[in-house]
Amino acid sequence: MSTTDDSYLITAEKQGVHKTAREKWWHVLDTYKIGIIPLPFFILAGVLILLDCLSGKLPSDIVVMVATLAFFGFACGEFGKRLPLVGKLGAAAICATFIPSAMVHYGWLPDVVVESTTKFYKSTNILYLYICCIIVGSIMSMNRQVMIQGFLRIFIPMLCGEIVGMLVGMGVGMALGLPPFQTFFFLILPMMAGGVGEGAIPLSMGYATLLHMEQGVALGRILPIVMLGSLTAIVLAGVLNQIGKRYPHLTGEGTLMPTKDGSIGNSVEEFTGKITVNALACGALLAILLYMVGMLGQRLIGLPAPVGMLFAAVAVKLVHGVSPTIQHGSMVVYKFFRTAVTYPILFAVGVAITPWQELIDAFTVQNLLVIISTVCALVGTGFLVGKKIGMHPIDVAIVSCCQSGQGGTGDVAILTSGNRMPLMPFAQIATRIGGAINVTVGLLVLAKFFV
Structure with a gap:
């Protein structure tokens, strides 16, 4: 969004001017987020990952893995942040690490996600x-x-x-x-x-x-x-x-x-x-x-x-x-x-x-x-x-x-x-x-x- 558009939106809000559909859409993208991901992008990523899982094949290449890790990682982190009391005591990092581990153990995470994530992590050494x-x-x-x-x-x-x-x-x-x-x-x-x-x-x-x-x-x-x-x-x-x-x-x-x-x-x-x-x-x-x-x-x-x-x-x-x-x-x-x-x-x-x-x-x-x-x-x-x-x-x-x-x-x-x-x-x-x-x-x- 350009500076001109930002200035217009701010002025429009102050003057009570009715927003256009485009401006409402931009407002949704900039306001509602899961972690750093705009909510519409998050939903789209979830749908695309689900379609890959239903087809039985989730590619482990970096393009698909970026979306997959971001979707699940920020979802777990956001869940941890919103927990009462412990949300401010590091629960986001704990949830982002240990919820996936539990999901793998109990079979709650699709096998294709587990296989692709493990293959990507171990083959790329992305942690380093x-x-x-x-x-x-x-x-x-x-x-x-x-x-x-x-x-x-x-x-x-x-x-x-x-x-x-x-x-x-x-x-x-x-x-x-x-x-x-x-x-x-x-x-x-x-x-x-x-x-x-x-x-x-x-x-x-x-x-x-x-x-x-x-x-x-x-x-x-x-x-x-x-x-x-x-x-x-x-x-x-x-x-x-x-x-x-x-x-x-x-x-x-x-x-x-x-x-x-x-x-x-x-x-x-x-x-x-x-x-x-x-x-x-x-x-x-x-x-x-x-x-x-x-x-x-x-x-x-x-x-x-x-x-x-x-x-x-x-x-x-x-x-x-x-x-x-x-x-x-x-x-x-x-x-x-x-x-x-x-x-x-x-x-x-x-x-x-x-x-x-x-x-x-x-x-x-x-x-x-x-x-x-x-x-x-x-x-x-x-x-x-x-x-x-x-x-x-x-x-x-x-x-x-x-x-x-x-x-x-x-x-x-x-x-x-x-x-x-x-x-x-x-x-x-x-x-x-x-x-x-x-x-x-x-x-x-x-x-x-x-x-």
């Missing part, structure tokens, strides 16, 4: 495209000084949180009569292992070797704990977001460090001028190239590709490696993915890699108490230590939530729940680096003292 655009975009849009201070200080609350979380979890487990070995190696350590691919799977391989058990059995015991820890963290992030709204002095709204005068300040670079299509394309290409740099680092030294990409992006930012125009384009790409791709990605994750039955099987009272107490202690410590060393405690605590998240997918859900997507670079540090250290140290302790 999402993460690289989010990380690189958030770093490029971040205030340089704030970024330096945040990276230097975030390790202190992370380390303190892990120590306190482990001690509290062990104490609760022992009080409930659980064996200390089981509590630490099959409850606490999996929660802080950094997710599935970089955490649960390497941990299960280590357990299979050291404890002489089948890797599948080990993974079956570990994976539900990872998911429950991530679920707890998602809820806590939503609670922290509401606390931040009630007590604004405790939050930086996506930045870790206050300015010298004590205010929230501007954590985002101020770019001048209009963004061009060329700058937008260069911003997207920058994210992809830096991820390829991370992949090269993974082949050469074994550093996880997202972490290598993160370090490369920080280095580019610190040495002013790209122009402000390209940084601006990168920021717009980041905003696009954050707004338009988050819920579709979470839906794909729920369908393709989130086993509902394993999650339900882990819902024992003892497990839940250990998990909740561990995550709460970890996050609470991050809050207190962050406040003590002059950081925004709400934002530090939300990063701490990611220490018990389900890898990259958990980071997305946690930061979406906490409405702090600009913290993705710090979340990746908490998840990837923190998880790798925990797995390595945990297996070394197991081999040295328990085998």
Whole structure:
């Protein structure tokens, strides 16, 4: 809609002028939405997907999958947002991930949708495209000084949180009569292992070797704990977001460090001028190239590709490696993915890699108490230590939530729940680096003292 049309509509509304059919249609498109999708588009997408399902074939190509993931992802997210009470505590991210998982398990989602979504997700690795655009975009849009201070200080609350979380979890487990070995190696350590691919799977391989058990059995015991820890963290992030709204002095709204005068300040670079299509394309290409740099680092030294990409992006930012125009384009790409791709990605994750039955099987009272107490202690410590060393405690605590998240997918859900997507670079540090250290140290302790 053009500026002239906008001005006309506003004037017409003020003067009580009768709207034409075209203007009424535009009003419907701009006002009534499911997520970001205009309601008529949403209905049309549903009808087209239904017709494909009735024909028995839903193509897994990117064109059809964009519409399919958007339809289901935003529907689940909108449902979560509208739930009473919990709608403000991260229910949108939880519903977008776990409702699809339940639908797959109980057969409520057509088989063709499940097959096409799983094939698309696993063949394209679209999650990594999402993460690289989010990380690189958030770093490029971040205030340089704030970024330096945040990276230097975030390790202190992370380390303190892990120590306190482990001690509290062990104490609760022992009080409930659980064996200390089981509590630490099959409850606490999996929660802080950094997710599935970089955490649960390497941990299960280590357990299979050291404890002489089948890797599948080990993974079956570990994976539900990872998911429950991530679920707890998602809820806590939503609670922290509401606390931040009630007590604004405790939050930086996506930045870790206050300015010298004590205010929230501007954590985002101020770019001048209009963004061009060329700058937008260069911003997207920058994210992809830096991820390829991370992949090269993974082949050469074994550093996880997202972490290598993160370090490369920080280095580019610190040495002013790209122009402000390209940084601006990168920021717009980041905003696009954050707004338009988050819920579709979470839906794909729920369908393709989130086993509902394993999650339900882990819902024992003892497990839940250990998990909740561990995550709460970890996050609470991050809050207190962050406040003590002059950081925004709400934002530090939300990063701490990611220490018990389900890898990259958990980071997305946690930061979406906490409405702090600009913290993705710090979340990746908490998840990837923190998880790798925990797995390595945990297996070394197991081999040295328990085998």
